[in-house]
Amino acid sequence: MTTTPTVLALHTQAPGYADHKADHLARLHKIEGQVRGISRMVTGDRYCIDVLTQISAATRALQEVALGLLDDHVRSCVTDAARTDATQAEEKFEELTGALRRTLRL
Amino acid sequence: MTTTPTVLALHTQAPGYADHKADHLARLHKIEGQVRGISRMVTGDRYCIDVLTQISAATRALQEVALGLLDDHVRSCVTDAARTDATQAEEKFEELTGALRRTLRL
Amino acid sequence: MTTTPTVLALHTQAPGYADHKADHLARLHKIEGQVRGISRMVTGDRYCIDVLTQISAATRALQEVALGLLDDHVRSCVTDAARTDATQAEEKFEELTGALRRTLRL
Amino acid sequence: MTTTPTVLALHTQAPGYADHKADHLARLHKIEGQVRGISRMVTGDRYCIDVLTQISAATRALQEVALGLLDDHVRSCVTDAARTDATQAEEKFEELTGALRRTLRL
Numbered sequence: 001m002t003t004t005p006t007v008l009a010l011h012t013q014a015p016g017y018a019d020h021k022a023d024h025l026a027r028l029h030k031i032e033g034q035v036r037g038i039s040r041m042v043t044g045d046r047y048c049i050d051v052l053t054q055i056s057a058a059t060r061a062l063q064e065v066a067l068g069l070l071d072d073h074v075r076s077c078v079t080d081a082a083r084t085d086a087t088q089a090e091e092k093f094e095e096l097t098g099a100l101r102r103t104l105r106l
Numbered sequence: 107m108t109t110t111p112t113v114l115a116l117h118t119q120a121p122g123y124a125d126h127k128a129d130h131l132a133r134l135h136k137i138e139g140q141v142r143g144i145s146r147m148v149t150g151d152r153y154c155i156d157v158l159t160q161i162s163a164a165t166r167a168l169q170e171v172a173l174g175l176l177d178d179h180v181r182s183c184v185t186d187a188a189r190t191d192a193t194q195a196e197e198k199f200e201e202l203t204g205a206l207r208r209t210l211r212l
Numbered sequence: 213m214t215t216t217p218t219v220l221a222l223h224t225q226a227p228g229y230a231d232h233k234a235d236h237l238a239r240l241h242k243i244e245g246q247v248r249g250i251s252r253m254v255t256g257d258r259y260c261i262d263v264l265t266q267i268s269a270a271t272r273a274l275q276e277v278a279l280g281l282l283d284d285h286v287r288s289c290v291t292d293a294a295r296t297d298a299t300q301a302e303e304k305f306e307e308l309t310g311a312l313r314r315t316l317r318l
Numbered sequence: 319m320t321t322t323p324t325v326l327a328l329h330t331q332a333p334g335y336a337d338h339k340a341d342h343l344a345r346l347h348k349i350e351g352q353v354r355g356i357s358r359m360v361t362g363d364r365y366c367i368d369v370l371t372q373i374s375a376a377t378r379a380l381q382e383v384a385l386g387l388l389d390d391h392v393r394s395c396v397t398d399a400a401r402t403d404a405t406q407a408e409e410k411f412e413e414l415t416g417a418l419r420r421t422l423r424l
Contacts, residue, residue, distance in 0.1 A: 016154045028145040035141055035168075039134040048122045048179040049205050055172045056208040059165055062141075063424055066161045071415045073154040074392060079407070082397040089397070097389045099155050102162040103422065105317040106381055169318055177309045180286060185301070188291040195291070203283045209316065211423040212275055228366045240357040247353055247380075251346040260334045260391040261417050267384045268420040271377055274353075278373045285366040311367050314374040 016076035017069055027065050034058040066103050073099075122182035123175055133171050140164040172209050179205075228288035229281055239277050246270040278315050285311075334394035335387055345383050352376040384421050391417075 017024055038054050078096055081088040123130055144160050184202055187194040229236055250266050290308055293300040335342055356372050396414055399406040 015151045017148070017157075018151070021148060021151075024148050025145055028141060028148065032138060032141045032145065035134060035138045038171075039131055039138065042123070042127060042130050042134065045121045045124070045127075048175050048183060049201050051123075052172055052175055052179075052205045053208060055168055055175070056205075056211075059168045059172070059209075060211065060424060062161055062165045062168065063422055065144075066158055066165070067415065067418055067422060067424060069154050069158055069161070070418055071411065073158075074396065074414060075411050077154060078392065079397065079400040083401055093389065093393050095155050096392060097385065099158045099162075100385055100388055100418075102159060103165075104381055104385060105162070105166065106378060106385060166318060169316055173309065173312055173316060173318060176312055177305065180290065180308060181305050184286065185291065185294040189295055199283065199287050202286060203279065206279055206282055206312075210275055210279060212272065212279060227363045229360070229369075230363070233360060233363075236360050237357055240353060240360065244350060244353045244357065247346060247350045250383075251343055251350065254335070254339060254342050254346065257333045257336070257339075260387050260395060261413050263335075264384055264387055264391075264417045265420060267380055267387070268417075268423070271380045271384070271421075272423065274373055274377045274380065277356075278370055278377070281366050281370055281373070285370075289366060307367050311370045311374075314371060315377075317374070317378065 017072040018076075020068060020072055024065055024068060027061065027068075031058055031061045031065070034061065063103070070096075070099070070103070121178075123178040124182075126174060126178055130171055130174060133167065133174075137164055137167045137171070140167065169209070176202075176205070176209070227284075229284040230288075232280060232284055236277055236280060239273065239280075243270055243273045243277070246273065275315070282308075282311070282315070335390040336394075338386060338390055342383055342386060345379065345386075349376055349379045349383070352379065381421070388414075388417070388421070 015021075034054065035058055038051060038058065041051050041054060073096065078089075078092045081092040121127075140160065141164055144157060144164065147157050147160060179202065184195075184198045187198040227233075246266065247270055250263060250270065253263050253266060285308065290301075290304045293304040333339075352372065353376055356369060356376065359369050359372060391414065396407075396410045399410040
């Protein structure tokens with residue numbers, strides 16, 4: 001997960017989600033706490049169904065972050081490329097479809 | 107998320123997932139690290155699509171824990187109730203369907 | 213999708229969903245009509261977003277049928293095996309986990 | 319599901335998926351056949367797990383059509399609006415997020 005300067009240079013300095021960065025981070029920190037809470041439930045031998053309910057909540061919260069990032073990405077990266085460079089736009093469209101495919105688990 | 111003795115008394119002392127507790131905890135700790143890694147990516151302005159790929163991986167990992175717990179739960183809690191007490195069995199069937207509904211987001 | 217007598221002999225004559233057969237069939241016929249309606253929308257050049265809304269509804273309806281069948285299956289086939297034969301029960305547990313995995317697309 | 323001329327007039331004559339219309343229709347006709355096949359399985363008292371396997375396949379196929387339509391929609395409708403009209407673009411972004419939310423069942 002190390003980021004090389006070369007890779008960064010391929011993209012913009014500010015990511016598509018720059019305007020919502022604090023919001024995404026707040027959600028992710030909450031999800032980290034939810035997952036830690038699920039571990040504590042398992043450690044404490046809590047009832048299976050109660051653990052499953054919390055896993056559903058954490059899963060949904062993670063997917064909400066994904067939805068927010070997809071929205072940000074279309075509004076900035078994809079749209080910017082579509083306005084300026086047909087080749088780059090095609091690359092963005094294919095990349096987005098791949099991300100949607102993984103998010104939908106297809 | 108505090109567990110009262112009363113609630114625990116309604117269920118068995120050992121949860122349905124007792125035999126796989128260490129495995130579930132190992133997976134959950136890994137997922138907690140994945141979510142922390144996603145926060146670091148957002149903090150570091152990493153590209154939207156790369157963040158989305160990691161969110162897909164963490165989501166899938168969480169759903170794998172849910173699948174393991176569902177398997178444990180049917181093998182122990184549901185089956186035990188079905189063998190001994192028709193009323194309790196009915197309660198377990200309804201509870202399971204509720205958990206599946208939430209896991210499938212229906 | 214042809215059913216050989218040999219395969220049927222491995223299972224009970226009446227399926228786990230016998231009591232809800234009419235209900236499942238009514239839902240499936242409705243879903244078939246929904247899919248036909250989506251085709252008509254595409255034929256009629258209807259707006260992408262409206263077509264997507266109907267696909268979401270049909271997908272959810274299909275998953276509701278899956279949830280109903282899973283409930284029926286646990287209540288009958290899995291429970292019956294668990295009450296009578298440890299080896300057959302193990303087979304049913306594994307089969308159920310496989311079906312859940314496919315339903316959750318893991 | 320009737321289409322009034324007024325509604326059509328609000329959108330372009332050719333939908334975003336015009337280039338893949340035949341492909342989407344072929345997939346939808348196949349899915350309609352899959353759902354009909356599932357009904358036949360239920361009518362024929364086929365084993366729950368086998369019915370569930372076919373429901374998973376039909377669900378995945380429906381979601382593949384959704385993914386194709388989302389791809390088409392971003393490439394045409396969203397991009398066109400983003401190139402020409404900021405107000406209409408905003409509307410398209412919000413509409414897309416709503417469609418993604420329903421497709422992800424959030």
